[in-house]
Amino acid sequence: MLQLDRVNVHYGATRVLWDVSISVGSGEMVAVMGPNGSGKSTVLKAAMGLKKPSSGVVSLNGEELQTKPATVRPQRGMSIVLERRRLFPRMSVEENVMLGAYVRKASEARETYEWVLEILPEIKPHLQATAGRLSGGQQQMVAIARGLMADPKILLMDEPFLGLSPAMVKNVLAIMKTINERGVAILFNEQNAKLSFAVSHRGYLLESGRVVLSGSGEEMLEHPEVKRVYLGVREAAA
């Protein structure tokens, strides 16, 4: 479905992604895990067209998108929940959610709106509230709702648990599973290895802008390097 093939990204003279290849199949939940500054967010931005790769191919269902503007992605069934929610803070929750359907016809959007409110009933009481005044957790729900309004086949989620309480993390995880079970592929990034790989079908480990490891969620959790560095588990002496 989504394919990043040998993607390189530069910020000015600094190279931040080195030949990154990542794929997400239809209906899959895929995690990109890595420490701070490893380039996780850049992977998602390159996929979404918010950061232009200096080389490499980004394709969705076989269509090359790397030279096309970001605005094309929602039309092709890809949307993103940006890091730290990035709502339109002075607009109402309803306006924020409806803007997620900018590329769609009003009648189609109305149908999706009902579906989104069914998945995220928490936002119903706040539809007329100013988005910037909601709590972090509530804002994340609105951001997910906005992302879903494009009726995506693949949803990118940039650090969806950042700054959330443990209870809210559980809540967001449950919502991600629900969305995924309804056939929407999810590509998300996260710093916490357990959180990343326990819920994902497949995962990638990114270090200094390079994919250093990939495999199924289970394989990633069991990998000695992931266990030692990211889960703090020491192998028992033979």
Place this chain on the structure above:
Amino acid sequence: MSGTHLLETLINGLISGSIYALIGSGLALIYGTTRVLNFAHGELLMLAGYFILMFAVTLGWPVILAAIATIVLVMVLGALLQRVTIAPLMKREDWAFSVIAATIGLSIFLQSGAQLVWGEQYQGVPYFFHGVAVIGEVRMPWQRIAILVVALLVMGICGLILYRTKLGRIVRATAQDSEAALAVGIPAGLVHTTVFAISAALAGTGAILLSPLITVNPWMGTAYLLKGFAVVILGGLGSFGGAVAAGFLLGLIETISVAFVPSEWSNVIAFAFLIAVITARPEGLFAGRGA
């Protein structure tokens, strides 16, 4: 100060303020949406002054037709200015200073161009509205009253577009987070161009209303640009409504001060007020109510 004098002063303040509001709200719209400080905004006002002179006086077109042609022309110029000069620079990582330099350069270019095309002489435009309105004991030319009425009308329409239409929603979304807007499919570049065109229309309206009262000349935009920036800062950087309110406030402060001190002091008092506001409230008087 007698009641009549006070009323006259207040009306005059609102009239001056409406011009500042027209220019400042355009600048605020641009800054709020694109984070660009457009130093060539005053020159759009100047060009609109020459266009109305050309259409209404030289060609003798009816005023309404001349005004529409002026607004359309200046909107096209505003959009072109953004597309040709600013948009390519904004694709760079560190565009803030280069855009300021480019708009200053453009301002000088347009001023010099106007001198070459129309000469250095000051040219007058006759009143569009004749007669005198009588409000109580105050007598005021209709031309001056029309400034307030038309400016309020035009800014009201802009406000309605901004807060009640789909176009307004996408402009506000781009202003509040252009990357998030891009991510939902809003073509931010096109929104920026539209905003420049709308801002140019606001400046053009100011020029049409002003030109019969002041003379049209290549430098007429400069003083209004400075006042426009003052209004943007007072209103809370990037706030359309704040800029409108601040424009009227600045006009009133200037006009009221002239009632007590010689008119040469009006700018001193206006900018002293600006400095006092920045010191006490750096975010401006109406911050947080941006587009």
